[in-house]
Amino acid sequence: MPFTLEGRTALVTGAARGIGRAIATRLAAAGAAVMINDLDEAAVSEAECGLRTAGHTVAHICGDLTQPSFPDEMVKATLDTFGAIDIVVNNAGFTWDNVIQKTADEQFQAMLDIHLVVPFRVLRAASGYIREAAKSEIAAGKRVMRKVVNITSIAGTQGNAGQAGYSSGKAGVIGLTRTLAKEWGRYNVNVNAVGFGLIDTRLTRPLDDSSNLEMHGHRIRIGVQPAMLEAAKKASALGRMGSPEEAAGAVLFFCSPLSDYVTGEVLICSGGFNF
Numbered sequence: 512m513p514f515t516l517e518g519r520t521a522l523v524t525g526a527a528r529g530i531g532r533a534i535a536t537r538l539a540a541a542g543a544a545v546m547i548n549d550l551d552e553a554a555v556s557e558a559e560c561g562l563r564t565a566g567h568t569v570a571h572i573c574g575d576l577t578q579p580s581f582p583d584e585m586v587k588a589t590l591d592t593f594g595a596i597d598i599v600v601n602n603a604g605f606t607w608d609n610v611i612q613k614t615a616d617e618q619f620q621a622m623l624d625i626h627l628v629v630p631f632r633v634l635r636a637a638s639g640y641i642r643e644a645a646k647s648e649i650a651a652g653k654r655v656m657r658k659v660v661n662i663t664s665i666a667g668t669q670g671n672a673g674q675a676g677y678s679s680g681k682a683g684v685i686g687l688t689r690t691l692a693k694e695w696g697r698y699n700v701n702v703n704a705v706g707f708g709l710i711d712t713r714l715t716r717p718l719d720d721s722s723n724l725e726m727h728g729h730r731i732r733i734g735v736q737p738a739m740l741e742a743a744k745k746a747s748a749l750g751r752m753g754s755p756e757e758a759a760g761a762v763l764f765f766c767s768p769l770s771d772y773v774t775g776e777v778l779i780c781s782g783g784f785n786f
């Protein structure tokens with residue numbers, strides 16, 4: 512092992528399934544205590560149970576991150592449970608796609624809320640603890656690195672037809688990442704983003720009539736047109752989609768001491784695929 516996360520506490524949002532669950536698993540396997548969040552109670556309880564059975568230190572807090580007071584409650588719950596927050600992964604997200612002329616205000620705003628406003632609120636909620644902890648460590652002559660990883664997408668770095676809201680939210684969180692890297696460098700926090708291409712989760716399964724998500728009182732179609740999916744696989748340098756475990760590997764780098772001198776960066780994990 513080139514590093515261990517023993518003694519570190521991580522908070523991962525949207526960790527009941529998909530990439531978030533794989534990130535939580537990687538962090539826990541590296542030794543971190545992990546607080547996992549999701550709005551899906553059954554799935555997040557099951558994820559917690561799986562991690563605990565594997566011998567990891569884990570707790571969960573169920574709740575909708577877009578409720579304005581919830582990020583504060585989640586950070587408080589993490590501190591009450593584990594006494595620290597050393598790693599924050601803003602992963603929760605979903606797609607609500609359409610061409611611009613068919614995109615309602617509510618739909619566009621929902622994409623900005625989950626992909627940009629939520630990471631802002633989560634990090635603002637954690638800022639009090641992070642700054643105070645860093646100040647006492649620095650006063651004691653210690654350099655303790657903390658880690659923030661915001662999840663973005665090649666839709667945010669390159670744009671993608673049919674995703675005006677999603678792409679805008681994912682582009683916005685890069686601005687938040689680079690700004691916090693500058694604000695929090697003095698507190699020894701590495702703030703980076705990982706941008707995914709096509710990772711094999713429910714968001715990128717071939718679109719069919721069962722690919723629905725209940726969100727904000729709407730039934731939202733998720734998934735990708737099968738023909739588009741095949742074309743995208745062929746267009747990627749590696750010729751395939753990535754697995755959630757591979758996606759989590761890129762995030763683990765930014766959560767580990769291997770990235771202690773990297774901040775304000777966006778790492779693209781797309782198998783060489785570009786829109």
Ligand SMILES: NC(=O)c1ccc[n+]([C@@H]2O[C@H](COP(=O)([O-])OP(=O)(O)OC[C@H]3O[C@@H](n4cnc5c(N)ncnc54)[C@H](O)[C@@H]3O)[C@@H](O)[C@H]2O)c1
Pocket residue numbers: 524525526527528529530531548549550551574575576577602603604605606625662663664665706707708709710711712713714715
């Ligand atoms: N799958 C891909 O190809 C891909 C590509 C680029 C970026 N991403 C990003 O990766 C992240 C994870 O996506 P995934 O593919 O694992 O999707 P997923 O649907 O498998 O998992 C996302 C999780 O986030 C949770 N979530 C959504 N809104 C929430 C809210 N308001 N409060 C709490 N939890 C909430 C969901 O319940 C779900 O469990 C997202 O930010 C997504 O935009 C995914």
